[in-house]
Amino acid sequence: MIDEVFWGAQARSIDALERELARLRRAAVAHARERGQTLGRASVLNLVVYSEREVHARRAARTVADLALRHPSRAIVLLGDRDRDGVVASVQLHCHVPQSDGAQPVLYEQILARVRGDFDERVASVVIPLLVPDLPVFLWWTGTPPSDARHLNDLVTLADRFIIDSADFARPDHTLPEIARLARHRVAITDLNWARLTHWRELIAQFFDVPAWRPFLDGITGIRVGFAVDMDGRDIHPSQALLLLGWLSSRLGWRPVEALAPSEAGGLLFRMSRGDGAPIMVRLRPRFERGLDAGNVSGIRIQATHGRETAEFVIKRAPDERHATATAIIGGVVRSERVMPLPALGIRDLLGEELAIARNDHVYEVALAALMALA
16 A cells, blocks of 8 residues: 555546646645745756665655755666556645745656556556656666566666665675666666765775886785675675775776685685786685674775886775775785775765766676676
């Protein structure tokens, strides 16, 4: 049963939904006039959210509402429910009133469409008439996208930008390579978990901005990436570790020698090769880290040689979780040690940044392609 307190008024068809939207707009405009205000309807994009769990749909709806002032949109939250037949839609019409005097209130819309039964062939037909023409379409898929399902392909075909969060994937080592194949739809793909790694990638790159250390970049012999697991060590999500590896291997021209393989201590252990054919040992290691969400990177160690000299470049998350220590050890001697900020970004911040970008993230897409080669 739809929670009317949360989702608002119901409509039994698309036509009824449009009539309900028109009624709510008229009521909002009349209320604004009574207060001596002019109500502006604002939509700069279509945001389609797909979920098969109501808890995810609720979280997404709250996030979209929080972002409405920065990214006012026609938001369509699709909730797949295979237990029942038919389509039931409900709608909320929101009016955001800025606090500054004289500012114009902004009207934006949020629609829930609960698509029931065997909906694979019907999801896109529900979305299409609800889209505002001539505005870009962003598709945010919550949870793990299914493998080559029709409703996934149909919705991706409608989208200009496809947003996922690989932190929610049950098996990221299997699912991330499948996501890369969606590029055939010519959709721009982005991952909120990739955005969480921005500061890690910057810290790694900063080591090799030092001219004296730059030659070690071509002599990497080993990579160890630690990622957080729960106390029992059962909740293993190496998606961030895999994305870091995909980024490094795509930037440096590494090639797979072995497919991803579980190690005896958990995680993944395998070999890659550099452009000159030298081997690189890769270990993605699960570790319990108090206060970290499962899957979050806890540290990385890069081992390298240049001539007869050895080096280690280490980044370790600090106990306060908001800082990291970056250490360069050259010839067994610590040459540099810095404590750097490591901001923790929530879903609202991450999604807000992605909604401001319409173009492809080519670096991410190439990193995904590198992971495909390992699958």
